[in-house]
Amino acid sequence: AQSVTQLDSQVPVFEEAPVELRCNYSSSVSVYLFWYVQYPNQGLQLLLKYLSGSTLVKGINGFEAEFNKSQTSFHLRKPSVHISDTAEYFCAVSEPQGAQKLVFGQGTRLTINP
């Protein structure tokens, strides 16, 4: 069975500072990895995904993540955050096939302070 652990439930950061949201996964098989963002009372928007190939994945809104197989991690980073980045962020994993169910982490609340 797969599982995802997001190590920080809340991360407060000042505007224009860098941020890293941590995600570790557990799986007996290879995986696809995803980061989603959720704004209040809305669905989830895909930030980026790792399927295969380069371990550094660039996504939307200036976010990037690095897949580290040996550490089973997929941490999300942004070099300079904005107030508009305040949201809930979810890391998720699926089996490496099309249309498989996603297993989500607990979420990290990112709060950007002016």
Added chain:
Amino acid sequence: GAVVSQHPSWVICKSGTSVKIECRSLDFQATTMFWYRQFPKQSLMLMATSNEGSKATYEQGVEKDKFLINHASLTLSTLTVTSAHPEDSSFYICSAGDRGYGYTFGSGTRLTVV
């Protein structure tokens, strides 16, 4: 890009009545759709996997007779909460597997049972 439309965005119903939530893939065919439930400040919990033309697969602990799922076409899946009670109040989100081995989410439905 892939778009999933979920309707209604919010609904209030009386205890004992049934509520239907629709999830449509607008610009792609979705053989598989997923239904999630999200409690306040928590992660998404998969309720069931819906496959076009066949019975849905429910996760352990989810009452299939209470949460009826129908996936009659490649673009439409519906979730009906039957005989709703206040404890069924929650945020329900659907998603569909898209062409790029990703998952597109609907905007969610806030259900309040009074």
